[in-house]
Structures are given as C-alpha cells and as structure tokens.
Amino acid sequence: MDASRLQDPNSLKSSDEPDHDLYTIPSYTSWFSWQSIHEVERLSLREFFDGSSITRTPRIYKEYRDFIITSYREDPTRRLSFTEVRKSLVGDISVLHKVFTFLEKWGLINFDPSNAETPAAIDAPAEEDKEDEKWRIRAEEGAPHGVRVVAAPHSLKPLAPVPSPVIIGDGGGGRGRAGDAVDTVLKVSPMASYSDVFGELVEQQKKENVVCESCKEQCASGHYEYSKDASSNLCEKCFKSGNYDKNKLEDEFKLIDGANSKANWTEAETLLLLESVLKHGDDWDLVTQNVKTKSKLDCISKLIQLPFGDLMLGSIHRKLNFLDKNGEVSGTDQAQPAISESGETPGNQSHEQNQEHQQNGDAESEAPPLKKIRRAPISEASSFLMKQVARISGAIGPRITASAAEAAVTALCYENQCSTEIFDEDDDELGSIADISETERASQVESAEEEEKLARSEVEVPQRNTIPLTLRMRAATATAVGAAAAHAKLLADQEEREVEYLVSTLVEAQVKKLQHKMKHVEALSLMMEEQHGQMKDLEECLVTERMGILQKIFSAGLSRWRDHASVRSQTSSV
C-alpha cells in the first residue's frame, strides 16, 4: 500500500511554527478535502445527500466527518474508537457508525502507515527533502474553525488525485463530474493510453535535463549555452541577472530554447527589423528599406511570427501617438514614473526594449519553438483560444481569471494524476495565463514597461514546453469557460444595475408627481382656510349687527316686550 504524506512545509523550514504536524493518509484517499465533500463520500453515504431528513444533511455530515477526523488527529498514535466519538455527536447511532466506518475504511482515521510502509521511512523527517519524490507533501489550511477540537488541527487538502473517482457499490464506474465537464470541451479518446497523452511530455522531460551552471537548478524554460563550451549552460534567470563567470562575455551565450534552429533570419536582421518597426510603425515600405535583405512580405510574416509581434505593433501605435502628444522626454513620466526616475528617456527605454526583443527574437529565429512545428495542426486553435482567454479575462480582471484557471486545473488534476504532477512542476503556468491578461489589460492604459512585461510573459509561455498541448488546451478552454462565465456575470450585473437605475428613476418620477399633487392640495387647503376665515368674520359681523339691532329694539320698547302677544303681533307685523 502506498501512502502520501501530507504536511505543511513550514514545519520543515521554520521551527517557530509548531502548529503544523505531519499526517499520513493513504494515497487512495487523496480526494479528501476539509472544504468540500467529494463524490466518493456522496456515493458511499447517500442518506446524507438525498435530502430525506433534516437529521441527515450534507452540513451535518461534514460536521460529523470533520469532528471525527479532528478528534483522531488530536493524537494520531492511538486508535480512535467509535464509542469514544459518539458521545460527542448528536445523531442516530447507526448513521454515526456508518460515517465512522466509512472514514476508517478510507484511512482518514486510524490509518497506520506502518502497516503499509517500513517504519523507518516514516520516522525519518530529516530525510524528507530527499524523499520528496516519494512522499508528496502538501501545505494545507486548517479545518474550519467551528469543528476545532485541538488548538491547531492540521488539515489536509489532498493532492494526488485518484485517477478517476472510485465508485463504491456502483459497478458503472462513473467519472467525477469535474472530469466530465472538462471532457466535453476536449475529448481525449477514451482508449488513449497514458503514453498517448503524456508520451510527449515524458520525452520532453528527458530532453530538458539541462542543469544551470550557476544555480544548479534545472533549466525548465530554455537556457543559455556558452558558445565556446557547449557543456556550460545558464538558466534564463541567472543569465539575465549576470550570474556567470566574469571572463565569459554576454555575447558568447546563446539562448537555446530546447529546440534546433532553422530560420533564415539572422540575429542582425531581426534586430534591424525590430528597430525599424519601432521607428516606422507599420509603414512596411520604410521598414523594408531599412532591413534591405528581406522583402516586405518576409518582414511582415517574421514580425507576426515573433510571439509578441502583433502586440508590439499595437504598442508602437500607442507609443507613437503618445510621444506625439506629450513631446519628447517627459512624455512617459506619468505612465511610468519608476523608469523616468532612473533617468531614462523614452528613447533609451525603447532601445532597451529593443534589446529585449532582439534576444527573444533571436531565440525565436534560431530556434522556432519545437511546439510550433510539432503541433502545427492544433497550435492555431490553441493560440486563438489563448487569445480569446486573454481577451475575455482582460475584460474581467486578472484575479477572476486566475481563480477560473485554478478551478480548471484542479478539475484536470482530479481527472488524472499525471496532470497534477505537471501542474505542480509548473505552478506558474496558471499565473502566466492570468499574467498575460493582466498585462494586456494594463497595457491598454499604460505603456512601454507593461509592454515589455507582456512580451516577456508571452515569450515565456511558448518556452514552457513541459505541458502537453492537450492539457494546456483543456486548461485554457476551461479557463475560458470560467472567464466567460465571469464575464457574463459582469454583464448581468451591469444589466441589473441598469434596471435598478431605471426603476429608481421611475420611483423618483412618481415621488415627484406625488409631491406636486401634495403641493396643489396644500394650496387648495390654504385657500379653503382663508375663505373659512372670511366666512367667520362675516358671521361675526352679522351676529354683532343683529345684537345691535336687538339692543336697539330692547331700548326702544322694553315695556311692550313683556306682552307676548303684542310682541308676536309686532314681530309678525314687522
């Protein structure tokens, strides 16, 4: 039985983080994750996922699971018994037992690697570094806080994916959903063998065992070869930072991109081409005059062939415009203060960039990436795809793209162990996809520096030949889908905002209308009051008048008033 070892690498490197411990779980349980519930769990413990009862929900399952595992990890040396756990858990004893048995069966608890491995191998943390190949060690986040039993439990988010989720009690041998999703995008023939899909990769790895003289690391993405001694190689990084023997000259190094050179463009020609393109933009007649040795068509196609060709063209336009507008020196100031501080003029800058391009260009011209030749039939689709991804992701921002890409890669990893290894070796792959998009986005606003970065990242991608195209494409496709989804979300959000805005306008209008009405009513009531007051005055006036008259009558003929009849006759006669 083989076991993967999971651990936070920090515990190796820094002793001041005692929180991290080493836990061993069997490799076949690598699907386990604190954060989510895997298909295996869903299938084995259906009762929690059919929504049949409030007492059995995925949330409750997760709490059970997390609690049991954390309890076990409080002291992994002893055997955790069911009776010990159940006193702390609310729930049907049989279901608890089932969960417990399930976890035990998968080695998430009570897994004793010493049964499977020689004890020596386990108790040798000092040799860990060497054993990296054998043990897969992974840093993981802790269990969700709610279930913590110990001060700092460690968690595991596994790593080595099960080739395809093993389905228990289901003879149908289904696949994980994630895998399916990716499959629909680019179907690898179901009969494809491991070597069909990954042979390319394996071969390539063999080829690329070039060790850097300076940092002693493998040169993953191309290397520089000392022209006088083919056995001395430098990795790209060391070369750029000047980490090489002082008595060797920069010129004597040649970039080898893991491929043979066979282009009829010489260094000088490419340099010339780039220079003149920078100078004249897309005025190809002028460019051709400058290059002399090549035809107009050659120049164009060469530039397009360069990985950053069209981007550079775009940047040239922008830059030219920019310079036109802002004059000579201070022009770039706003956009790239860092550069200007170092006292470089745009001219310098572009010259430097030129150099950069030249180098890359050389790499290209001397050694058109193997990939392009080999993969001619799909590479077009691939690059189109990449561009699409870049464009979409440009619209939605790098972080979203990065997470989409990550999700895609995770899905791929679940599908096949080999892909994990690949992506592990080259973690930056994702980064670079996101990077491209970021730089692209930035470049729309900013200028030369970004351009340069962009160019580099574009170059880096082709150099990263380690990932088989199919995988890359699938990752890219999945990323694209994710990115598109995010984009759609953005659009939807925008639409929603629009609707909200409209609704609020509507409401506002209604409110205004009401306010007007209110004002009108108020005015009316004011008028009413006024009239009411007038009426009152009038009434008072009348009353006093009448009083006066009565008084006069009284004073005039008081005696006669006593006689009712006379009064009546008098009033009637009056």
Next chain:
Amino acid sequence: MKPHSAWGSLKNPVKFKIPTAENLVPIRLDIEIDGQRFRDAFSWNPNDPDSEVVVFAKRTVKDLKLPPAFVTQIAQSIQSQLTEFRSYEGQDMYTGERVVPIKLDLRVNHTVIKDHFFWDLNNFESDPEEFARTFCKDMGIEDPEVGPAIAIAIREQLYEIAIQSVASARESRANKKGRRGMEHLSASKIGSPALDLVKLFGIKSSVVRKRRDWDVYEPIVDLLSNEEVDALEAREERIAR
C-alpha cells in the same frame, strides 16, 4: 429498487417492523418451577417456522440440564411472545421523522453498562448487533454474553416504541384527521420522548455536543466483584418479592 429505500419516508406509513435492518423479535424468558429459576433473553426471527420453538426449548433444557418441565414452559413463553409480535404485523406504523433516545442500564454477570444514545426510527439499515459488537470491542469487554444482551436491550426498547407507533397510528386513523393532524397527534400521544429534531439538527445548532454534555452520553462500563454481584442479586430478589 431505489437506492435509499432502506430509509422510511416521512409521508407514508410503514408496515410494522422493528426499525432495524433485521426484523428480529426480542424474547425474554423468566420461568420459575419448583424454586428453580431460568432467565434468558435472545432474539428470534419471526419468519422461522413455529416448529422451531419446541425444538429450541428441548435443546435448551437439554443443554442446561434443566428439569423437563421447563420445555413446555419455555415453548409457551416464546410462542406467546411471538404471537403478540405477529399481532402487530401488517399494521401501519407512523414513524414520522423521529429520533428517540435509547438508554441502556443493564448488568450482565459481572459487567454493568450504562449508556445513552439516539436511534433513528426511520433507519431500517440500523443494526443493534453490530452496534453491540463495536461497543464491546471499543470498551474492551470480554464477557461474550454482554454483546447480545446489549443488542436485545436495544431491540426491546425499539419494539416498545414500534408498538406505540402502531397504537397511535390506529388511533389517529380512528380520528379521521388529516395527515398533518395525525402526525401531530402521534408525536404528542407517544409517551416516549421523541427529540426535537429542529433544535438538534437545525441550521443554528452544531451536531457536535458541548463538552459538558459528553459525560451524559458517555458509556459507563463497570466490572463488579463477586461480592458486589451477590449483594446486588440478593437485593433484586428482595425487591421482586
């Protein structure tokens, strides 16, 4: 067959059955003839032919070297308990969504067991025997009689609850009330305290118990000395008279 048919459903009544995977009847014997007392407890498959009962009784008497008078007594006792069980068969029982607390408090020979846990009446996959086995293994109980005793104790309680469910189902049918009413009625009528599931399993509460509750649900196993056992038995006998 649906994958989760093993679970009772909320809406429909189930036919009477001990709510476990195997429908076994807990049988308890306590027979005294001429001052000789025979006590035993075991589970019986109600689908076995009744002729087995007599065979079993004879065999037991022979194995335990009991007086032959016990044969008929044992057979009768088993038979009557089986008949009672069968009288419930075929009747509806509303389990609703119920989880009941099961409390164990028993002594087997020198071992005293106290325990407290929950049992889901809708889980027709549950297995008291398996539970008892795990219990004995985890608690390091060596006495082979303890396991079956635990399983039977659980079965007896479940049997009791199932009978109550049948009774309440019958009653509610008589009342001709709507289903909602019936469920409500059955929940309130049944004497045994069903648990407040929403409180226990709702979104707000964690299924991990608070630390202070752990003791309540922690199984306790005690091994008694011979003297203690004797004293206990003497006391039990006194109470019985």
